[in-house]
Amino acid sequence: MREIQLYLHIPFCIRKCGYCDFLSGPADETAQRAYTEALLREIRVLGQRTEAAVSTIFIGGGTPSVLRADWMEEILDQLRTSFRLLPEAEISMEANPGTVTPEKLKAYLRGGVNRISFGCQSADNEELWLLGRIHSWEEFLESFSMAREAGFANINVDLMSGLPGQTVASWERTLRRTAALGPEHISAYSLIIEEGTPFAQRPLPLPDEEEERLMYERTGQILKEYGMEQYEISNYARPGYACRHNIGYWTGKEYLGMGLGSSSLMEGERFSNTSDMKEYLEDSGHPGRLRRDRQKLSEKDRMEEFMFLGLRMTAGISEKDFLDTFGREIHAVYGPVIRKYVEGGFLGEEKGRLYLTRKGISVSNPILADFLLD
Numbered sequence: 001m002r003e004i005q006l007y008l009h010i011p012f013c014i015r016k017c018g019y020c021d022f023l024s025g026p027a028d029e030t031a032q033r034a035y036t037e038a039l040l041r042e043i044r045v046l047g048q049r050t051e052a053a054v055s056t057i058f059i060g061g062g063t064p065s066v067l068r069a070d071w072m073e074e075i076l077d078q079l080r081t082s083f084r085l086l087p088e089a090e091i092s093m094e095a096n097p098g099t100v101t102p103e104k105l106k107a108y109l110r111g112g113v114n115r116i117s118f119g120c121q122s123a124d125n126e127e128l129w130l131l132g133r134i135h136s137w138e139e140f141l142e143s144f145s146m147a148r149e150a151g152f153a154n155i156n157v158d159l160m161s162g163l164p165g166q167t168v169a170s171w172e173r174t175l176r177r178t179a180a181l182g183p184e185h186i187s188a189y190s191l192i193i194e195e196g197t198p199f200a201q202r203p204l205p206l207p208d209e210e211e212e213r214l215m216y217e218r219t220g221q222i223l224k225e226y227g228m229e230q231y232e233i234s235n236y237a238r239p240g241y242a243c244r245h246n247i248g249y250w251t252g253k254e255y256l257g258m259g260l261g262s263s264s265l266m267e268g269e270r271f272s273n274t275s276d277m278k279e280y281l282e283d284s285g286h287p288g289r290l291r292r293d294r295q296k297l298s299e300k301d302r303m304e305e306f307m308f309l310g311l312r313m314t315a316g317i318s319e320k321d322f323l324d325t326f327g328r329e330i331h332a333v334y335g336p337v338i339r340k341y342v343e344g345g346f347l348g349e350e351k352g353r354l355y356l357t358r359k360g361i362s363v364s365n366p367i368l369a370d371f372l373l374d
Helices: 029-049 069-082 102-110 125-131 137-150 168-179 209-225 244-250 277-283 299-310 319-326 330-343 364-369
Strands: 003-010 053-061 084-095 115-121 155-161 185-190 229-232 235-237 255-258 263-266 269-273 291-296 347-350 353-356
Touching: 003 029, 003 069, 003 244, 003 263, 029 069, 029 255, 029 277, 053 069, 053 244, 069 084, 069 102, 084 244, 102 137, 115 125, 115 137, 137 155, 155 168, 155 209, 168 185, 168 209, 185 209, 209 229, 209 235, 229 244, 244 299, 255 269, 299 319, 299 364, 319 330, 330 347
Parallel strands: 003 053, 003 255, 053 084, 084 115, 115 155, 155 185
Antiparallel strands: 185 235, 229 235, 255 263, 263 269, 269 291, 347 353
16 A cells, blocks of 8 residues: 655744744734634645555644644644544654643644654753743753653654854753653754854854764764664664654655645655745645645656665665665666775675764765765
């Protein structure tokens, strides 16, 4: 049976953070309700046109937890009504500390959400203030505790290194204080200064390159002490709790995006929804009118994505899967690049798999870029 993944975008938040370049922003309840109704229309129409079974759903943003609980239940009910969800489907939802209540959390569980992801970023209140976050560490602790008490048995926490004013010692404290709570999953990202954000407009006291490298090394070492294994460049989980939705992205699984600006990969074509709210509200009942940036993937495109997405995972990629997918032996396509990085100790190759070594993971971006074909 063909399986796909779903992504839903909720573009609302309490306040825009200084580093954020996502398609999101504050909005009043009237605007949020209009958007909810538009999203419900898109779900209904696309569900009627989609026969594939749904293996995972990810509700992201923005901050999905700013929506009223009964509206989120409407969305979740419509997904179950319109699509064929597998009984074991992973349903993840992002939430910000300070935006959840016991009532909201129980509503998410009733609606089928079985994995919640908190954007914490730091256990240091000064670092949180510099980021422009709406919450304190103490408010995160309260939200985490509420999720456990509500019944969530699969919780992810997002953390961020390389922050203004952050030191290796303060990052280690954040890791230990978070891991000690016993989350099933931690996503540990490095801050990227994106053009057009407030952070890009002013000088910031950022850690230097050597400090960032050490932060990355310490992440894996410390989280391993707490029973978490790295399975992707920025992701760590207890056994059995790796995020199935994200693994789907990295292994080329089809996904259908719904909501403002959401991206899709379906039947070898990439496309995204309009980022214009007025257009989305008017045309959500006609999803074909929303689609922008349509790109039919060539074999070259698919080979590149197979390599630079698959190599993000610590297990790497299967050389047999490459042969079965493209009808070509991997060394016939990428031989010189593979030899270069294996000889340099950046890639490992054994038992038919190719993977980044610890040395390679720490400088992964230029290595992955080398798998782009001319």
